[in-house]
Amino acid sequence: xxxxGKLIAVIGDEDTCTGFLLGGIGELNQNRKPNFLxxxxxxxxxxxxxxxxSFLARKDIGIxxxxxxxxxxxxxxxxxxxxxxxxxxxIPSKEHPYDASKDSILRRAKGMFSAEDFR
Amino acid sequence: xxxxxLEESSLMLxxxxxxxxxxxxLLEEKRAAxxxxxxxxxxxxxxxxxxxxxxxxxALQYASEIEPLVHVHTRTLDNNEVEFCIERVTQxxxxxxxxDVKTVxxxxxxxxxxxRRIKSKNNSTEKEETEKAGSERLLTKTEPSEVVPVIKRDQxxxxxxxxxxxxxxxxxxxxxxxxxxxxxxxSAEIASLQSAVCTAREDLKLSMKQKCALVEKTSAAQLDKxxx
Numbered sequence: 001x002x003x004x005g006k007l008i009a010v011i012g013d014e015d016t017c018t019g020f021l022l023g024g025i026g027e028l029n030q031n032r033k034p035n036f037l038x039x040x041x042x043x044x045x046x047x048x049x050x051x052x053x054s055f056l057a058r059k060d061i062g063i064x065x066x067x068x069x070x071x072x073x074x075x076x077x078x079x080x081x082x083x084x085x086x087x088x089x090x091i092p093s094k095e096h097p098y099d100a101s102k103d104s105i106l107r108r109a110k111g112m113f114s115a116e117d118f119r
Numbered sequence: 120x121x122x123x124x125l126e127e128s129s130l131m132l133x134x135x136x137x138x139x140x141x142x143x144x145l146l147e148e149k150r151a152a153x154x155x156x157x158x159x160x161x162x163x164x165x166x167x168x169x170x171x172x173x174x175x176x177x178a179l180q181y182a183s184e185i186e187p188l189v190h191v192h193t194r195t196l197d198n199n200e201v202e203f204c205i206e207r208v209t210q211x212x213x214x215x216x217x218x219d220v221k222t223v224x225x226x227x228x229x230x231x232x233x234x235r236r237i238k239s240k241n242n243s244t245e246k247e248e249t250e251k252a253g254s255e256r257l258l259t260k261t262e263p264s265e266v267v268p269v270i271k272r273d274q275x276x277x278x279x280x281x282x283x284x285x286x287x288x289x290x291x292x293x294x295x296x297x298x299x300x301x302x303x304x305x306s307a308e309i310a311s312l313q314s315a316v317c318t319a320r321e322d323l324k325l326s327m328k329q330k331c332a333l334v335e336k337t338s339a340a341q342l343d344k345x346x347x
Contacts, residue, residue: 005190005206008303014178019160021181022280022292023299024188024207034185038178062191062203063310084201084317085193087310091153094161098154100147105313109143109320 006062009035009055009086011048011070013093020065035061039070049074061086067093068102078104125337128330135326139319146312153305160298167292171284176292180283188280189303198322201314203307207300 008025010017017038020026027035037043037051052074055064068090071078078088088105092098100106168176192204281288281296 005192007187008189008191008306015161015164016157018176018178019157019164019295019299020303021185022296023303024280025303026181026185026280027187028183028185035187062193063306065306084195084199084314087201087203087313089306089309089313091306092157098150100150105316106146109139109316 006086007035007060008063008065009058009061010065011037011052011055012039012065012067012091013070014038014040015094016065016067016091039067045073049077052077056081056086058086064088065091067091067096068098069093069096071104072102075104122337125330125333128326128333132323132326132330135319135323139316139323142312142315142319146309146316149305149309149312153302153309156298156302156305160295160302163291163295163298167284167289167295170289170291176284182278182280182283185280191307198318200318201311203310203314205304205307 007027008020010020010025012020017036021036025035029035035055037048039048048070052064052066055061062085064086066078066088070093071088071090078090081088090098090103164176188208190206190208192206194202194204196202281292284292
């Protein structure tokens with residue numbers, strides 16, 4: 001348990017980010033780079049993808065929380081991430097309830113029982 | 120010999136599969152708990168917004184300096200499984216760290232020391248004052264440097280995010296905060312479980328391949344026996 005530990009990053013709508021920041025996960029580092037992204041209506045997919053990739057590249061992030069509807073926009077980037085750290089967790093949002101069938105990890109687990117997966 | 124090996128491998132495979140199923144079941148349970156807690160958090164936040172005003176609980180209120188109060192510790196186990204553990208910075212630690220922080224001297228209400236104003240020379244007639252009075256004036260001139268301004272130490276950079284939204288925030292906002300704190304704890308557990316499921320999947324895949332190879336080997340041996 002020595003050391004500072006890693007951070008939890010969030011990519012989500014305003015309420016999700018506000019909630020998690022209330023919980024105490026927020027950080028603005030020395031370069032004024034936050035560990036969260038508030039996705040508004042006008043936030044582009046490129047910006048979301050770039051932020052997600054920058055979070056993946058950061059060594060100080062242990063878990064990335066992302067609203068499932070946002071994860072759907074950058075599904076290819078999430079599916080491409082195979083490392084255990086940082087862990088990517090898909091969470092529901094106010095308008096979009098959580099759907100297990102869309103979750104990257106559960107889809108991989110589901111593939112465990114298909115014949116193709118064992119070849 | 121081949122048959123017993125095959126049986127052993129099948130049993131091991133079954134065991135791994137059952138363990139994986141258990142993990143998936145647990146993951147589903149935790150997911151359901153997480154979803155309901157987030158929902159509860161949003162509901163409390165909406166109530167707070169209703170009582171405080173629409174724009175009073177939004178991204179606009181985030182502080183300009185944000186320090187994390189939660190850290191995640193990761194530990195890789197022998198089977199490449201990663202365990203995530205949440206550590207929350209306690210308030211006591213906050214106060215201790217607050218003492219070490221170099222305080223920036225600000226002007227204004229932060230300085231609590233009482234300053235005596237330096238009396239300026241009003242006119243040239245004061246030049247004729249006695250030597251005693253002159254020495255007194257000298258003393259008063261040096262006094263302000265002796266007054267050490269007391270700087271408030273309770274300006275904590277790791278302050279409670281609840282204070283971004285005001286000093287007297289409604290109870291519902293506190294409830295929202297507590298819900299999200301629980302969500303954070305749960306998310307670490309879910310991350311650990313996800314990692315366990317992924318490792319179990321890889322392990323199961325490997326065992327299945329080994330079993331397939333064993334089956335092929337056994338059937339080839341049996342065929343050889345029949346041809347002999």
